[in-house]
Amino acid sequence: MTKRxxxxxxxxxxxxxxxxxxxxxxxxxxxxxxxAVSEQVLSLVVAAAEQLGYRPNQLAKSMNTGRSNSIGVxxxxxxxxxxxxxxxxxxxxxxxxxxxVVLVNxxxxxxxxxxxxxxxxxxxxxxLIVAPCSSTETSHxxxxxxxxxxxxxxxxxIHDLALxxxxxxxxxxxxxxxxxxxxxxHRRIGYVSSQRARAAYAHGMDLGLSPVADRVEGIxxxxxEAGAEWDPALVKLNATSDDALASACAELxxxxxPATAVVCSDSLxxxxxxxxxxxxxLRIPDDISVVAYxxxxxTELIEPPLTVVAQPVYDMGREAARALLRRLGHRVPAEQLPxxxxxxxxxxxxxxxxxxxxxxxx
Amino acid sequence: MTKRxxxxxxxxxxxxxxxxxxxxxxxxxxxxxxxAVSEQVLSLVVAAAEQLGYRPNQLAKSMNTGRSNSIGVxxxxxxxxxxxxxxxxxxxxxxxxxxxVVLVNxxxxxxxxxxxxxxxxxxxxxxLIVAPCSSTETSHxxxxxxxxxxxxxxxxxIHDLALxxxxxxxxxxxxxxxxxxxxxxHRRIGYVSSQRARAAYAHGMDLGLSPVADRVEGIxxxxxEAGAEWDPALVKLNATSDDALASACAELxxxxxPATAVVCSDSLxxxxxxxxxxxxxLRIPDDISVVAYxxxxxTELIEPPLTVVAQPVYDMGREAARALLRRLGHRVPAEQLPxxxxxxxxxxxxxxxxxxxxxxxx
DNA sequence: TTGAAAGCGCTAACAG
DNA sequence: CTGTTAGCGCTTTCAA
Numbered sequence: 001m002t003k004r005x006x007x008x009x010x011x012x013x014x015x016x017x018x019x020x021x022x023x024x025x026x027x028x029x030x031x032x033x034x035x036a037v038s039e040q041v042l043s044l045v046v047a048a049a050e051q052l053g054y055r056p057n058q059l060a061k062s063m064n065t066g067r068s069n070s071i072g073v074x075x076x077x078x079x080x081x082x083x084x085x086x087x088x089x090x091x092x093x094x095x096x097x098x099x100x101v102v103l104v105n106x107x108x109x110x111x112x113x114x115x116x117x118x119x120x121x122x123x124x125x126x127x128l129i130v131a132p133c134s135s136t137e138t139s140h141x142x143x144x145x146x147x148x149x150x151x152x153x154x155x156x157x158i159h160d161l162a163l164x165x166x167x168x169x170x171x172x173x174x175x176x177x178x179x180x181x182x183x184x185x186h187r188r189i190g191y192v193s194s195q196r197a198r199a200a201y202a203h204g205m206d207l208g209l210s211p212v213a214d215r216v217e218g219i220x221x222x223x224x225e226a227g228a229e230w231d232p233a234l235v236k237l238n239a240t241s242d243d244a245l246a247s248a249c250a251e252l253x254x255x256x257x258p259a260t261a262v263v264c265s266d267s268l269x270x271x272x273x274x275x276x277x278x279x280x281x282l283r284i285p286d287d288i289s290v291v292a293y294x295x296x297x298x299t300e301l302i303e304p305p306l307t308v309v310a311q312p313v314y315d316m317g318r319e320a321a322r323a324l325l326r327r328l329g330h331r332v333p334a335e336q337l338p339x340x341x342x343x344x345x346x347x348x349x350x351x352x353x354x355x356x357x358x359x360x361x362x
Numbered sequence: 363m364t365k366r367x368x369x370x371x372x373x374x375x376x377x378x379x380x381x382x383x384x385x386x387x388x389x390x391x392x393x394x395x396x397x398a399v400s401e402q403v404l405s406l407v408v409a410a411a412e413q414l415g416y417r418p419n420q421l422a423k424s425m426n427t428g429r430s431n432s433i434g435v436x437x438x439x440x441x442x443x444x445x446x447x448x449x450x451x452x453x454x455x456x457x458x459x460x461x462x463v464v465l466v467n468x469x470x471x472x473x474x475x476x477x478x479x480x481x482x483x484x485x486x487x488x489x490l491i492v493a494p495c496s497s498t499e500t501s502h503x504x505x506x507x508x509x510x511x512x513x514x515x516x517x518x519x520i521h522d523l524a525l526x527x528x529x530x531x532x533x534x535x536x537x538x539x540x541x542x543x544x545x546x547x548h549r550r551i552g553y554v555s556s557q558r559a560r561a562a563y564a565h566g567m568d569l570g571l572s573p574v575a576d577r578v579e580g581i582x583x584x585x586x587e588a589g590a591e592w593d594p595a596l597v598k599l600n601a602t603s604d605d606a607l608a609s610a611c612a613e614l615x616x617x618x619x620p621a622t623a624v625v626c627s628d629s630l631x632x633x634x635x636x637x638x639x640x641x642x643x644l645r646i647p648d649d650i651s652v653v654a655y656x657x658x659x660x661t662e663l664i665e666p667p668l669t670v671v672a673q674p675v676y677d678m679g680r681e682a683a684r685a686l687l688r689r690l691g692h693r694v695p696a697e698q699l700p701x702x703x704x705x706x707x708x709x710x711x712x713x714x715x716x717x718x719x720x721x722x723x724x
Numbered sequence: 725t726t727g728a729a730a731g732c733g734c735t736a737a738c739a740g
Numbered sequence: 741c742t743g744t745t746a747g748c749g750c751t752t753t754c755a756a
Contacts, residue, residue, distance in 0.1 A: 010509070012733055023743045028734065035736090036741055053509070058485045059425045060733035064748040068421065070464065070485070078453065084446040091440070091467045100481060102432065103465045105453045119462060123420045123432070147372075147415075271659040278663065297633040301640065303665030374749055385727045390750065397752090398725055422749035426732040730753075740743080 011052035020048035031056060062124065070100045071324060072120035074130040075154075076108035076194070080268045081296050082313055083131065086154065089317020090129060097325050097332075099126065108133045108196060108240045114140040121149060127324045131155045133196050135208020150327035154320050157209030164327065166320040166339070170211055173309045173341040174218020177263060177291055180307070180343070181219075182226050185351045186261040186289060190234045190252040191216055192245065192273055193265035201235035212237070212265060215293070219263070234259050239269060249276035253288075260352035261289035267296045270306065285350030295344060304347035311341045373414035382410035393418060424486065432462045433686060434482035436492040437516075438470035438556070442630045443658050444675055445493065448516065451679020452491060459692050461488065470495045470556060470602045476502040483511060489686045493517045495558050497570020512689035516682050519571030526689065528682040528701070532573055535671045535703040536580020539625060539653055542669075542705070543581075544588050547713045548623040548651060552614040553578055553597045554607065554635055555627035563597035574599070574627060577655070581625070596621055601631060611638035615650075622714035623651035629658045632668070647712030657706060666709035673703045 017027035022041055029035035030045035031054070037045075048054075062068040073090060075083040091101050102125055104116040113133055117140045120128060127150035132138060135156045145151050145163060157165040181189050195212045197205070207213035216235055223230035236248035252259040253276070264270035270292035274284075282288050284304055292299060295310035315337040322332045379389035384403050391397035392407035393416070399407075410416075424430035435452060437445040453463050464487060466478035475495055479502045482490060489512035494500060497518045504523060507513050519527035543551050557574045559567070569575035578597055585592035598610035614621040615638070626632035632654035636646075644650050646666055654661060657672035677699040684694045 010733095014733075024733095025735090025743060025745095026741085029742090032735075038741060041742085055480075055484050055509075057425075057733055059421050059430065060748090061735075063419075063421045063425055063733080063750095064735050066748075077450075079443075079446050079450045081441075081443060081446070084441050084443070087465075088439075088441045088467060091465070100485065101465050103449075103453070103463050105450060118417075122417050123462065271663070274663050275659065297637065298660035298664065301633070301636050302660065302663050372749095376749075386750090387727055387729095387752085388725085390752095391726095394751075400725060403725085419749055422732090423751080425734095425749080426751050428732075726756080728753105728755085730751105732749105732751085735746100735748085737746080738744085740741100 010057070011049075011054040012057070013054075015052055016045060016049045016054050019052060020044040032061075068124050068126050069098055070102050070123070070125050071321075072102045072104065072116075072123070072125040072128045072130075074104045074106060074113060074116045074120070074128065076106055076113075076131055076133050077268070078103065078105045080266060082266050082268075082294055085313040086131075086317035086320070089314040089319075090321040091317075093318040093321035094325065097330050099325075106133060108194060110134055110137055110196065117141065117144055121147065125149075126328055127151065129154055129320050129324055132158070135159075135210045135213075136206065150324055152320050152324045152327070154316070155211060159209055164323040165209070166316055166323060167209075167211065168311050168316065168339045168341045170214035170309070170341050171218060173343050174215040175221055176218075176343045177215070177309060178219040178222025179225075180345070180349060181261050181263075181289065181291070182222050182228060184261075184289065184349055187228055187352075188231060188234060188257060188259045188261070189219060190236065190259035190262035191219065191265070192236045192239050192248050192252070192262060192269050194240045194269060195237050195265070196240070197237040201232055201237050203232040211293070215263070215265070239272070242272065245269065245272040246276060249273060253277075253280060253282070259288070261291070261349070264290065264292040267292060267294040267299070270294075270299070274302070284348050287353050289349040289352070291349060300346065306348045307346045308344050309341050310344055312337070312339055315339060372419070373411075373416040374419070375416075377414055378407060378411045378416050381414060382406040394423075430486050430488050431460055432464050432485070432487050433683075434464045434466065434479075434485070434487040434490045436466050436468060436475060436478045436482070436490065438468055438475075438493060438495050439630070440465065440467045442628060444628050444630075444656055447675040448493075448679035448682070451676040451681075452683040453679075455680040455683035456687065459687050459694075461687075468495060470558060472496055472499055472558065479503065479506055483509065487511075488690055489513065491516055491682050491686055494520070497521075497557075497572045497575075498568060512686055514682050514686045514689070516678070517573060521571055526685040527571070528678055528685060529571075529573065530673050530678065530701045530703045532576035532671070532703050533580060535705050536577040537584055538580075538705045539577070539671060540581040540584025541587075542707070542711060543623050543625075543651065543653070544584050544590060546623075546651065546711055549590055549714075550593060550619060550621045550623070551581060551596060552621035552624035553581065553627065554601050554610050554614070554624060554631050555597075555599050556602045556631060557599050557627070558602070559599040563594055563599050565594040573655070577625070577627070601634070604634065607631065607634040608638060611635060615639075615642060615644070621650070623653070623711070626652065626654040629654060629656040629661070632656075632661070636664070646710050649715050651711040651714070653711060662708065668710045669708045670706050671703050672706055674699070674701055677701060 013028045017024045027045050030037045030042045106112040129152045131154040138158045153165040193212045239245040239248045291307050293309045295308045299306040325332045375390045379386045389407050392399045392404045468474040491514045493516040500520045515527040555574045601607040601610045626635050653669050655671045657670045661668040687694050
């Protein structure tokens, strides 16, 4: 017969007060460390609390102070090392201020994201850090904002919405990626991302204030500079599952005029793309060149080492947390963490295969 | 339809009741979906709630029901893909039951872990899933347990403590790893882990109910079977930072009789060890063999592909969540997720380098 | 069905 | 300094 209810009720301030022989208010003051309490009462209360194994009830506390000590973090895929590391930054930064993190994974699904925000709001989190899965559908975030909750955006921003946003500027790095590939002779450059979009990418499509927008724009600009013709159809969005990623790769690689280089939007995508490349028996960089965003340790250990664009993910997490803390009225040390993306050239970019004009279909 | 509510005051049941012209109790019943409410009152209340943008206050709700809808998850390092994936499993499983996840990262620090458990308990989480950083110092977990909270252990168990524990049985896989290496001719096999211990590993040391204990035991057993002599000094614990890991590698590799093979306790350790190996210009498997626990995509992409012991991390997370839900009185589908570790032989194990010929051959 | 009223455990006035 | 008295927003008796 396992009882579901706790066998013994938790001790409350009232219990402690009674045991210590003081008023509830005094006990609460002693326990909570606010108001004025005499040495004697303090020790009496502390002893009684110890005795009874008293644990303050945070729920009750936040209920009548109106402020909770938890912040909500909403990400698309915690399995992605990008978010794992960012979460660590957030967690580290926020702990110092006494907050705890409520995490929700949305699977890059907009409805799930909206539900998560709703849920978190109901839980009365002090604030929200959200890596939105869309840069355009954001009414739920606006609502949270309008409802007077602090909201900080991570990675992706939103046009025309005054929300703190933490993201690194990819303009320069993206342009360098484009030039690097163009200089190597590539003209058919694929881009694969898990970012959601209603339709396939087309030129001029609004990607919002997203890294993907920056990165695609960088490539496009490099093409313009070079007076080369760029094919927007090689930008593949919505690669949120293994299947989706596989078909994106298929569309890029299994065609008469395959992409000769592919840029991977994050390390999870890179892993998938590399798998697809391997499956096809393509060699890097002889048959195909690869560049990936996010520099994780394994990118340097594979053969050949991957050319990547590194971003300070951990610091981005910390910065997001600090922005939120500031909004919550905390004095946060003014130190500014540098958020720069930079291209690290290793060995996964080479000249396009001379056979690329032909049909390497299997 | 957007009303300019004073951002300071959220609408409450009382407000809704007033607006709907019914009693607070009726409004609460209608909103909360409990008790008996007439059609008419229901629609009235719902309309009023909509109008006022009412959002139930979870804190208040949990406060007087005594049960909260969040569970605490305590891990050593969320940056470790192992925990990232497990967390996804937990999160996916728990969401269906309406729970949300409060995550705390402890940096593999015991004091932080104890504080985290304390904090979570104060937040009145419904239950706890903990990947304890120690298998021996566990008074805080016992306390939580004794306090009537549901606690499920992840990865590491605790002797003599009746706590649900989710871990895979490594006995068989570990033995196979030992044999594989012995058969290849290795006699000096290093093991590197981030598990905490007060002192350096010594034979017979109590590692608790941990994967590391199983794995070391497996190797040792293989040695016994082969009648070979095993050197416990090659087991390196406490590799929780880059520095610690570097010196563990130094102790293994930079000596007259270096280890000829090294077993990495998880993928993060593996990444570090591979880095150290690369730095020394050692070739795998010619100069040194490597086996790692946890099979993540990159392990197959590096050169040579890593021989690993795979474990169903995602399912382990789900299983932990389900164990907790069961404890919390939920009916969880009886489907049993298979939790097996299995050795995947790839190409990172070879014969020991002839240069390491000081070793006695059997 | 309804409503009034009594809490959940704590903080926050307000008097002594 | 200390105690008394209200609430926070919601659920839950208990009568009507």
